Amino acid sequence: MTFEALQQQRNCILLECISGSKAYNLQVPTSDTDIKGVFILPQRELYGMTYTDQVSNATNDEVYFEIKRFLELLEKNNPNMLELLSTGAGSQLQRHPLMDLIRPQDFLSRLCLDTFAGYAKTQIKKARGLNKKINQSYPATRKDVSEFCYVVAGGRSIPLAAWLHENNLKQQDCGLAGIDHFRDVYALYHPVQFSTVATFKGIFSGENANDVQLSTIPKGVDPLVIMQFNKDGYTVYCKDFAAYWQWVTLRNDARYQHNKELGADYDSKHMMHTFRLLNMAEEIALHKEVRVYRHDRDFLLRIRNGEFTYDALLEMATQKLHNMEQLYAKSDLPEHPDPQLAAALLIRIREEYYVPKK
Template identity: 60%
Template sequence: MTFEALYLQNQFILLDCISGSKAYNLALPSSDTDKKGVFILPQGELFGFGKPQQLNNESNDEVYFELRRFLELLLKNNPNILELLSTPEECVIYKHPLMELIRPEHFLSKLCLDTFAGYATSQIKKAKGLNKKINKAFELERKSVLDFCYVVYSNGSVSLKEWLQEQQFRQEECGLSKLQHFKDVYLLYHQSQLKQGETFYGIVAGPGSADVQLATVPKGIEPLAVMNFNKDAYSIYCREFREYWEWVRKRNEARYQSTLFHGKSYDAKNMMHTFRLLNMAEEIALYKEVRVSRDDRDFLLKIRSGEFEYEELIQMVEEKMEKIKVAYEHSQLPLKPDEQYAESLLIQLRESFYRL
């Protein structure tokens, strides 16, 4: 079974729904139409190797889950799957009568604290990461090891580059030896201290070097300076530099420009969905139901349009999380769904469908 084959054999589609922002009642004129659904494999394909758990189109905005996978994800209280099962009627394109046997209240549990609120927490981290990246842009050319080296100088320290300039030295003319018992601390020498025919090969081997290099230093030569290479800071810088430009390469440019437009330096769409998930998590604990269509639309769209400061939203999230934890402590929801019930339901649904 392939995505294309499923559309040609749509009798195997059990549920076909509009999902995403349109189902959430959060759509804007520019919003795309996403679809999710459930299908059941033809009986003959159950006995072969090719048993797809999920089918989707190339753009991944239409996704269908095989019945078994759908129930497995329900057992895990996966937010996307619970939302799909609770899709508002106006967003349901087709629903097979057998789907009436799968009801959200049979699967909702205290796992939703982790799946809904936990996923919301990951979105907060994502928003924080974007906030950091926007406010800490990196230059096109990566700094070198030399930018993280410092020389003890005049009751303090100066950058190695500054010291070399003052001494009118080039790094290629210098050599280092390790200073014992001091992490990343070196004794520094210059070519002018060597005898004719002897040479140093530089503090670093080249512009792309990831570390300093040691030299063979003749006995009796006094060091000109003591140098420290802040290797930890250099490693952090290299990681953040790499992550920043990877993010620039992969980011959704239209969404990024929208973030810059409202001037709040956070991913407003992600932050909106953070609050949507937190509110849904609380509703599950209080009312034992998944409310997909949002009656808090105005508040959520205000977040998306950048009407709140980043720090204000973070504080609201922290306060909300405390309320949600209390709600789940007092909730009568089971700790987790009944796996045996789900398995018997899967068998019942398959037998009923294949008899039709």
């Protein structure tokens, strides 16, 4: 089964819904239309050597789950599957009567604290990292090793580059020797110190080097200066530099520009959906239902529009998470869905679909 094949065999689609912002009542003029659905494999394909659990279009904004995979995820209280099952009639494009056998209330359990609120926790953690990246700015060219090297001269620490410039020396002409029992500290030499010709490798091999390099130094000559390489600092810098530019490459540029125009130092759409999940988790504990259509649209869109500070949102989220743990502790929801239910439903749905009653 492929996405294209499923579109040609639409009788295999058990449920097809508009999903995402338009289902949540959080759409804005630029919102795309996302589709999620459930399908059942043709009987011959099910009995064959392969099993297709999910298909999607090239852009991944239309995704369909095979009924077995759908029930497996539903049993784990996966938020996407519970939302899909609970999508209102106004957002349903196609629904087979067999889907009436699968009721959201039969699957809701205390697992939702981990799946809805736990997922929100993960998003908050990501938001912290994203906040850091938004407020970072790295030039396109990475700093080289020399910018993390310092020499001791005149009783003070001087950046290596400044010291070389002051003394009209080039790093390529210098040589380093390690000093016992002094981590990342080196004796630095230059050919001018030697009566015979001395050739050294340089302090580092080039702008792409990740460490300093040692040279063979003739004996009997004191170092010109002592140099320290802040290797730990350089390693952290390189890691942050790479992570920042990977983020720049992969980020949603339209969303980034939107946040930049708002002056928000966080991904406002990302945080909006974090609070949507938190509110939905509360509603599951209080009302035992998944409310996909959001009546808190105004509050959530205020987050999307950057009306709250990053710190204020984190404080609100932390308080919500604390309250939610208490709500679930008091709730009479089961610890987890009935382990036999999904299996029984799967058998019944396949039997009734493949061998319809006369």
